[in-house]
Amino acid sequence: MMASKSSKRRKVAGDTSSQSTTCPIYDLFSEGILKEVASFLAAPSKALFAVAIAPPVSPYDKILARCRPKVSRSPITSNDWHTLDFGDIEKELAAKLTDDDISKVLLHIDAAHKVKRLLLTNCVNITGGGLSSLLYSTSIEQIDMSLVKVHEMPELYPVPPLSYDQVLPILHSIISHERNSLKHVQFPHSWRHSETENPQLVEFLEEYNQMMGNRNTTFCNKCNKHMRMAYCMEFCDDDPNFGIQDHTCSVCTNTYCYSCKADDNHFNSVRLCETCERFYCSKCSTMEECGSCASMYCVGCTSFNECASPSCRRTFCNSCHSNDSCQQCHKSWCYDCDDCLNCRDCNTRCCVECSMKEGVNGVHSCGDCERSPTILCDKCRMKRCQSNHECKSCTKIVSSLILEQNKKLHEENTSLKREVKDLKKENKDMKYNVSMARLFLNR
DSSP states (O other), rough: OOHHHHHHHHHHHHHHHHHOOOTTHHSOOOOHHHHHHHHOOOHOOOOOOHHHHHHSSTTTTTHHHHOOOGSSSSTHHHHHTTTEEESSSSSHHHHHOOHHHHHHHHHHHTHHHHOSEEEEETTTTOOOOGGGTTOSSOOOOEEEEEEEESSSSOSSSSSOOOOOOHHHHHHHHEEEEHOOOEEEEEOOHHHHHHSSSEEEEEEEHHHHHHHHHOOSSSSSSTTTOOOTTOBOOOTTTTSTTOOOBEEEEEEEEOOOOOOOBBBSSSBBSSSTTTTEEEEEETTTOOOOHHHHHOOEEOOOOOOOOEOOOOOOOOEOOOGGSSSSSOOOTTTOOTTTTTTTOOOTTTTEEEEEHHHHHHSSSOEEEEESSSSSSSSHHHHHHHHHHHTTTTHHHHHHHHHHHHHHHHHHHHHHHHHHEEEEHHHHHHHHHHHHHHHHHHHHHHO
16 A cells, blocks of 8 residues: 555656756746846737746646745746736737636736736637636736727627636636725627527626625716716616626726716716727727717727718718718718618619719609609609600609700711711612623623
8 A cells, every 4th residue: 555655656756857847948048038038028928938938847836826826937027917918919829829828827927916907809719717817816907808909899700719607707706805806897799799698697797786886995087976886787688788887998997977077078088989899988089979879989990971961060970871972972961961862763872963963864853753752863764754654744854864865866867867878879889880890791
C-alpha cells in the first residue's frame, strides 16, 4: 500500500517537472528587454504575450491563482488593468481566441481583483466558460458581452456560441457578493432577441435590479440627485428594450436622471441609440433625433436625410425615409412632405417638379377617372388612352405627349414617303438599265 502511494507521488512530481519548462525566450532575452517589448503592445496583446512566454509552472496553478494571484503573473505585465478591451487587438485575432485563452489571460493579470471594465469585443468564438476566474469578483464594474464595438450594429451572423449556462452563474456569483462593484452589463443581441423565452436571463435581470435598487450610492452625475435603480434593467421579454440597462452610459458608466438635460441641446443627458442599442451620455456620443419618429441615433450609426421641401428643415432617419427618392433628381422627402408619386403600373417614381419638365416621363394623378384617383406615369397613361380609355382629363394630361408622338409619327411618315419615292426612282432606273442591256444583247 505504501509502495502504491509513493508511486502516485512520483507520478505527480514527474508531471510537475514536465510542466516547469519555460519558454526559451526567457533564456535569450533579459527581463528588462521583455518589459520594453511588452510596453509597445495593446493591453490584451501584452497579456497574451506574457501568457505565451511564461506558462503556468504546474497544472495546479490555475486553482491556486484565485487565492494566490502572484503565482501565475509575469513581471512583464503592468499592474494597471483598469480596462481590458479585446477590441484593441486585431479583429481576426480576437475572433480566434478560445475560452482557454480568455481564462489564461484573466488569471494571469488577476482580473477578479484588478480589472474594472471588461469588453469582449470580437470574441465571437467563446462560450463564456473562460470568464470563470471572475467568480465573486469585487472589482469588476462593467462587463460588455455584446461582442461588437460601440456604434456598431449588434446583430452578428452566424450567432456566436456565448452561452447562458456558462455566463449567468458567473454573473450571479458577482452580484451575490455584498461588496461587488458591478454597475453596467451589456448583453449580446442574440440573448435579448431570442425566439425562445429564457427564464434564467429574466431571473438574473430581476436579481440585478434588486441588487441595484438596494444600493444607496447611485447619484445623477449632473444634478447629484439620489437615484433608485430598482428598474434600471428591462426584464419583460416582450419589451423592445429587454435586457438593456437604462440611465447608465455604456461608455463611461455614469448615471443620469431623466430630469437633467444635456448641455448642448434640449435632449436628456442619457439617450438610447436605436441602431446600436446602447445608452450614451451627451459627453460620450453625439446624438441626433429623427424629425419624424423622434427616435435617437448616434451620428456615426445611421445616415440622416434632409427633406427636399423648401418649407421643411427636418432631418429624418432611414426608417422614416419616404419609399424612395425621385428617379430624376434623386431628392428625398420626409413622410409629411413627400412630394413624389409612384406609377401604379410600372412603379416609376417622380416628384412634382420633375414631372412638369419637358421630355420627362412624369407621374400625375387624375381625379376624374372612374377608378379615382389614378396615378400613372405618362407612358402608362398613354397606353391606357390608346386602349379605349375614355377620360378627357387623362387625355389632357398626356396631350403634350400625344402631340409629340404625332409629330414623331408625322416625321416618320414623311421619311418613309421619301424612301418610297427614292425606291421608285431606283426601280425605274433599274428597269431602264435592264431594257438597255437587252437591246445590246439582241444586236
